Amino acid sequence: MSARSLYLPHLAEIARVEEETPDTRTYFLEANGVEWRRAYHPGQFVELSVFGVGEAPFCLAQSPTRSDFIELTVRRTGAVTNRLHTYRAGDVVGLRGPFGNAFPFERARGRNLLFVGGGIGLPPLRSLINYVLDHRTDYRDVTVLYGARTPADRVYKNELAEWSRSPALTLVETVDRGDDTWTGHVGVVTRLLKGMTVDAAATLAFTCGPPVMLTFVVAELIALGIAPSNVVTTLERYMKCGVGKCGHCCVGHHYICVDGPVYNYDQIRRLPEAP
Amino acid sequence: MRPMTILESVLPSFLAALAGDYRVVAPQRVGGADVVYADWTDDVPVDLDFVNTVVPPKMLFFPARETLFHIEDPRHATLSAGQEAGATKPLAIFGLRSCDATGLAFLEKFFAGRGFEDDTILARIRSALTMTLACREPGADCFCVCCEAGPWLTAGFDIQFSDLGDRLLADVRTEKGEAAIAAASSLFTLATPEDLDAWSRQLTKVDATFERRSFMAAGTRRISLGRIPQEKWEHWAEDCRGCGGCCFVCPTCSCFTVTDRPSGDDAFDRERQWDACLYEGFTREASGHNPRAAKAERLKRRFFHKMSYQYIDVMGRHGCVGCGRCVATCMGGLDISTLLTRIHDECP
Amino acid sequence: MAFHPSTCPYCSCACALLLHEENGRLLGSYPRAGADGRAELCMRGWNCTSSESHPDRLTAPMVRNAGRLVRASWREAVEEIASRLGSAASPPLFALGPTLANEDVFAVRRLARRVGGRVSTTDLSGVQAARFALRQVLGTGYGLPNLETVAGADLIWLVGVDLEDCPQVASRVTQARRDGGAVVRFDVYASAGGDGSRMVAMPPDEFGRLPLILQQAVIVANLADPEARAAAGFEDLTRYWQAEPAGGDRAWLSDEAALALVREFRFARRPVAVLGSRWLTSSRAEENTVQLLQALVLLGAANHVLTAVGEANSWGSLDVLGAEARPAELAWREAGLDTLVVVGDDLVRHSPCAAALTETLDRLRTVVVIDRFAGDTLRFADVVLPSCTSAETDGTTTNVFGAVQRWRRAVPLPGDCCPERLWASRIGRLFGVEEWPATAASWFDAMRYEVESYLPILPERMYGENDAVSAAGDDGLGPPRVAGQTRVRLAAPAGDVASTDRGQDAAFPMRMVLGAHVANWSTGTVSQREELLRREIPESTLAAAPAVLETLGVKPGWTAKVLVPGGEATVTTRADLRLPPDVLVLVPLGGSPPAQLRRCCPGPGGRSVGVQPIPARLERA
Numbered sequence A: 001m002s003a004r005s006l007y008l009p010h011l012a013e014i015a016r017v018e019e020e021t022p023d024t025r026t027y028f029l030e031a032n033g034v035e036w037r038r039a040y041h042p043g044q045f046v047e048l049s050v051f052g053v054g055e056a057p058f059c060l061a062q063s064p065t066r067s068d069f070i071e072l073t074v075r076r077t078g079a080v081t082n083r084l085h086t087y088r089a090g091d092v093v094g095l096r097g098p099f100g101n102a103f104p105f106e107r108a109r110g111r112n113l114l115f116v117g118g119g120i121g122l123p124p125l126r127s128l129i130n131y132v133l134d135h136r137t138d139y140r141d142v143t144v145l146y147g148a149r150t151p152a153d154r155v156y157k158n159e160l161a162e163w164s165r166s167p168a169l170t171l172v173e174t175v176d177r178g179d180d181t182w183t184g185h186v187g188v189v190t191r192l193l194k195g196m197t198v199d200a201a202a203t204l205a206f207t208c209g210p211p212v213m214l215t216f217v218v219a220e221l222i223a224l225g226i227a228p229s230n231v232v233t234t235l236e237r238y239m240k241c242g243v244g245k246c247g248h249c250c251v252g253h254h255y256i257c258v259d260g261p262v263y264n265y266d267q268i269r270r271l272p273e274a275p
Numbered sequence B: 001m002r003p004m005t006i007l008e009s010v011l012p013s014f015l016a017a018l019a020g021d022y023r024v025v026a027p028q029r030v031g032g033a034d035v036v037y038a039d040w041t042d043d044v045p046v047d048l049d050f051v052n053t054v055v056p057p058k059m060l061f062f063p064a065r066e067t068l069f070h071i072e073d074p075r076h077a078t079l080s081a082g083q084e085a086g087a088t089k090p091l092a093i094f095g096l097r098s099c100d101a102t103g104l105a106f107l108e109k110f111f112a113g114r115g116f117e118d119d120t121i122l123a124r125i126r127s128a129l130t131m132t133l134a135c136r137e138p139g140a141d142c143f144c145v146c147c148e149a150g151p152w153l154t155a156g157f158d159i160q161f162s163d164l165g166d167r168l169l170a171d172v173r174t175e176k177g178e179a180a181i182a183a184a185s186s187l188f189t190l191a192t193p194e195d196l197d198a199w200s201r202q203l204t205k206v207d208a209t210f211e212r213r214s215f216m217a218a219g220t221r222r223i224s225l226g227r228i229p230q231e232k233w234e235h236w237a238e239d240c241r242g243c244g245g246c247c248f249v250c251p252t253c254s255c256f257t258v259t260d261r262p263s264g265d266d267a268f269d270r271e272r273q274w275d276a277c278l279y280e281g282f283t284r285e286a287s288g289h290n291p292r293a294a295k296a297e298r299l300k301r302r303f304f305h306k307m308s309y310q311y312i313d314v315m316g317r318h319g320c321v322g323c324g325r326c327v328a329t330c331m332g333g334l335d336i337s338t339l340l341t342r343i344h345d346e347c348p
Numbered sequence C: 001m002a003f004h005p006s007t008c009p010y011c012s013c014a015c016a017l018l019l020h021e022e023n024g025r026l027l028g029s030y031p032r033a034g035a036d037g038r039a040e041l042c043m044r045g046w047n048c049t050s051s052e053s054h055p056d057r058l059t060a061p062m063v064r065n066a067g068r069l070v071r072a073s074w075r076e077a078v079e080e081i082a083s084r085l086g087s088a089a090s091p092p093l094f095a096l097g098p099t100l101a102n103e104d105v106f107a108v109r110r111l112a113r114r115v116g117g118r119v120s121t122t123d124l125s126g127v128q129a130a131r132f133a134l135r136q137v138l139g140t141g142y143g144l145p146n147l148e149t150v151a152g153a154d155l156i157w158l159v160g161v162d163l164e165d166c167p168q169v170a171s172r173v174t175q176a177r178r179d180g181g182a183v184v185r186f187d188v189y190a191s192a193g194g195d196g197s198r199m200v201a202m203p204p205d206e207f208g209r210l211p212l213i214l215q216q217a218v219i220v221a222n223l224a225d226p227e228a229r230a231a232a233g234f235e236d237l238t239r240y241w242q243a244e245p246a247g248g249d250r251a252w253l254s255d256e257a258a259l260a261l262v263r264e265f266r267f268a269r270r271p272v273a274v275l276g277s278r279w280l281t282s283s284r285a286e287e288n289t290v291q292l293l294q295a296l297v298l299l300g301a302a303n304h305v306l307t308a309v310g311e312a313n314s315w316g317s318l319d320v321l322g323a324e325a326r327p328a329e330l331a332w333r334e335a336g337l338d339t340l341v342v343v344g345d346d347l348v349r350h351s352p353c354a355a356a357l358t359e360t361l362d363r364l365r366t367v368v369v370i371d372r373f374a375g376d377t378l379r380f381a382d383v384v385l386p387s388c389t390s391a392e393t394d395g396t397t398t399n400v401f402g403a404v405q406r407w408r409r410a411v412p413l414p415g416d417c418c419p420e421r422l423w424a425s426r427i428g429r430l431f432g433v434e435e436w437p438a439t440a441a442s443w444f445d446a447m448r449y450e451v452e453s454y455l456p457i458l459p460e461r462m463y464g465e466n467d468a469v470s471a472a473g474d475d476g477l478g479p480p481r482v483a484g485q486t487r488v489r490l491a492a493p494a495g496d497v498a499s500t501d502r503g504q505d506a507a508f509p510m511r512m513v514l515g516a517h518v519a520n521w522s523t524g525t526v527s528q529r530e531e532l533l534r535r536e537i538p539e540s541t542l543a544a545a546p547a548v549l550e551t552l553g554v555k556p557g558w559t560a561k562v563l564v565p566g567g568e569a570t571v572t573t574r575a576d577l578r579l580p581p582d583v584l585v586l587v588p589l590g591g592s593p594p595a596q597l598r599r600c601c602p603g604p605g606g607r608s609v610g611v612q613p614i615p616a617r618l619e620r621a
């Protein structure tokens, strides 16, 4: 690596933009020049530059086994994301990565997998779900629970429809508030967990979503008998560099950008600060 | 190489001899009272009597603000090297204090760690010629002696100078140091046994003259084991004014933030700039959620980072070299030395 | 690489600092070692470098053309301004913001005189008025010599001080307390702060009675200082208090308690009274400040007073403008006004009564803006001139202790940016005045002859080659201090100080509150930090004293309706971590609060907010 390259992004052209929800879009980035295009792991993230505004971290939302593009699903929240939402196909962004550790997909082999996602928490899980589907025989039962605020807030609507038809996995969806067209469950995602029977010892659970949701979901998963070390999530911290230098993401002595963002709850419990 | 001596009066000639290969930096007084590391020129006397600079020499290697690269036409993005880039000569620092040399080694280790090397900073540190100046008299805030970082060193420098009155003794430890001396060999003579005697007497004497002692070990133990009640942190943190000064003046603090700043029509510089973990926004997330919203949490964080076993495990030493700068800059008495003393006294 | 000894522009402590420049760029601002071994700056001082490449930096003159501001040459812009000033129907008003070099204030005043205009400050908070009262009562020789006096005090009264506002004062108070000094806080918030200070918590609407209660206690207990006793008016005052004792039941400060307080203060060896933002911006601050100062004079403490507000420094404009420095805040609402020149302040953004102000700005024939940043006032500007930051110009600034200090140019002026004095002389030349000083030093010299207190300061000493700075970081020479020179006239409360309730409250229930704004600085992202750095006057904030809210049945978590100019807003109340536990914060509901409210609630991200009683206007939704 040459000098400066730690912070110097690859340029990537936007090939296509897909509207997921009113405030969330998926960006398909032309990544021909990016040597790690297929050499990343589910759970890793990139630093995306919107030049002139800044950089922000986003998880790689597609499995490395799929897509010729680098896919990022971005919700509008602040300076970088607002500007990005004005970008169209042909505009150029910057990419640095892939950063962070990955979901323990090796450890997941031969187990039942339970995914619990909330709202914008689906993208990181989706990358792993698709990875698992592409290596389906390595795993046992795959269950996906997904909750969104309203039907309109669901991301990856086409993919959800596909999953719901697929015999390879069980998808159960719920929304906090339904509408006229919604025929599925209504209520928070934890409710779906309540009545479930799981083979706790053989199950690895992955959950991502807003912090409040996580608190309840994790409590519920542990109540189902799943060991905290088998409950896996990603920690989001304010991140600037992604390479363990800027200090922003540091919790206790963990640099979440390098040592994380994927952690299980046994590890999280032992962090010297609340994450 | 055996210890050499050089007359103080010809020191400028030595620095001038280095100026071919190096950008020579030495402590200088500005505006009367303040000492800073600045480009050495013949006409400014080298200050040998300063205690230490207000801002540590890290500003030369890891500047308060620095362009990472330049951006034109952001939507289509042409990137080029920043305006400060380009081959500058390696630095030769004369008059580095022992604490700061130790701090620099700490920064080097940090910026090389966790699987990613920050080449720019590492190149600056690794190419530099470090000429330390052993302290004859510690300042009122100094406590390097409690931190294995001074007042003189046995390693971690290219040349260590010690002031013997009219002469300086040069203890040379590296090839780089030897080459530097060789470039001006006529200015140096082999140290006499009397010189060596005077030298060792001076070194042992200064160790005993520190006014300030700090309870590093006790602090480390109590911080690592979480033995300090939350109420204590909250009480102490009331005096934190959130200025960030303790981080900026610390030779081992390394946090930064990155922003794009306009530098012309439709052009920007991506810059990094020192940041401080004592700032409220340091960890504030896009949702508005801030895991360290309370001052007490931020203060605790700073001390955990500097002093805990967990970090010592990673970095090989604790993150304080006892330079005492935070003692001078903290408005609330929450510097490492004072607070560790309070931890020692108030939290058995 | 160069280091320029200069002064922090951000508040009236005016801390000495070193500007680190390399290749014409400012890399850092560092504290300077003081004689006492301290080297401190607050967050703003440490981040002085952020403003010069801000996205909103103005770098070229602009003239409005067919409704739009378009880039113009400086000649066009200056000629346009001159012709508009020349054809004004009534005397143009030059409104000066804080954080201007003394020389620039002076130059604008000179231009104003030349074109038959008037000057005022832009201050809407009342701070300037209160400071003016201070100067009126105590003269320029008043006050404390330096901050260390606070650190060495054995008794400190904090009157309406938000310590978060003024870190340097806060740190000295902490030090004094640690060394055994006693601290008494007079405030509308009942939080004792857990820091061992004693609290005199008064209901918001009784805040202004404090001085009279203290005065009475001194007189009635016969505690007055002999020098004050000799002063003219003392007998009147005594008669007044004997005739009309304030008396009455006050749960928050009984007569006995007041007596004990003044007794303690009178016999303290090194007492200090600090007047803070909540005091100086309270309604009728000017009148109340005069009364409070009278009480302190009676206690022999005229030279033990400090004002502490963490906002931009404007003491120099008091010296240079004299009586004109009183904020003519209502002047731009006057019917006849048709030309306004706003220098160095974003009036619209900073105004607590933006509706009334924008109405006026709309009506004016000419609005000229001279500023560093493109702010909200630009919407109304006909001509815009770009000015410069303190790191780009030479000049002097006067701090809260009266010390005249240097700003040194460290980096080149970007684009067409110029200090105001240069714009003023360019415009002035078109009015036939040729002899405008050319250098900062000659401006200073010219100023000395018109500003009495600067006369003894020789330009050579201020600007000479050898302007080595004293170790104390005291970069210049204060005005001469004549011991015991207090110009105080003691008078009965309704005496020669007119009530100066500015009527602002009638138009808008909230006063500008400076408190708690330092919270805004506390951000780690430079992007946000610099956004805030440019707001040199903090904005008004909205909140309510819980005691008042309680009577309306409002508790944390309630939804309430608040009247704002031009409508009402729905807010929710919550207790805020940063504020004392008994303060409720009003948080606008929903994604985007009404624009007016947001302007009044400038917390990070437009979310949180500060502190001022607005009792009658808060209703339960």
Ligand SMILES: Cc1cc2nc3c(=O)[nH]c(=O)nc-3n(C[C@H](O)[C@H](O)[C@H](O)COP(=O)(O)OP(=O)(O)OC[C@H]3O[C@@H](n4cnc5c(N)ncnc54)[C@H](O)[C@@H]3O)c2cc1C
Pocket (backbone or CB within 6 Å): A045, A054, A055, A056, A057, A058, A059, A060, A061, A072, A073, A074, A075, A076, A077, A078, A079, A080, A081, A082, A120, A123, A124, A235, A236, A237, A238, A239, A240, A261, B281, B283, B284, B285, B286, B287, B288, C525
């Ligand atoms: C590992 C990781 C993966 C992520 N993956 C996704 C994803 O797939 N999709 C998605 O929509 N979002 C994701 N996020 C969140 C996303 O990074 C933030 O929403 C984004 O940084 C907001 O940037 P902004 O410039 O638009 O907002 P800003 O205007 O910069 O920020 C608004 C607020 O957010 C804070 N902030 C800025 N940067 C960050 C940051 N990096 N992390 C947290 N807070 C920040 C600021 O302090 C400010 O208070 C992820 C975050 C992390 C740490």
Ligand code: SF4
Pocket (backbone or CB within 6 Å): B246, B249, B250, B251, B252, B306, B319, B320, B321, B322, B323, B324, B325, B326, B327, B335, B336, B337
């Ligand atoms: S913590 Fe303080 S004393 Fe220790 S190295 Fe940093 S600045 Fe120096």
Ligand code: SF4
Pocket (backbone or CB within 6 Å): B051, B052, B097, B098, B099, B100, B135, B137, B138, B139, B142, B143, B144, B145, B149, B150, B151, B152, B321, B322, B323, B324
């Ligand atoms: S801390 Fe030690 S090495 Fe550093 S200046 Fe002081 S005495 Fe010298």
Ligand code: SF4
Pocket (backbone or CB within 6 Å): C008, C009, C010, C011, C012, C013, C014, C015, C040, C041, C042, C043, C044, C045, C046, C166, C167, C168
């Ligand atoms: S206290 Fe005031 S003068 Fe000092 S650094 Fe802060 S803002 Fe600047």
Ligand code: FES
Pocket (backbone or CB within 6 Å): A238, A239, A240, A241, A242, A243, A244, A245, A246, A247, A248, A249, A250, A255, A256, A257, A258
């Ligand atoms: S994001 Fe910079 S250290 Fe982790």
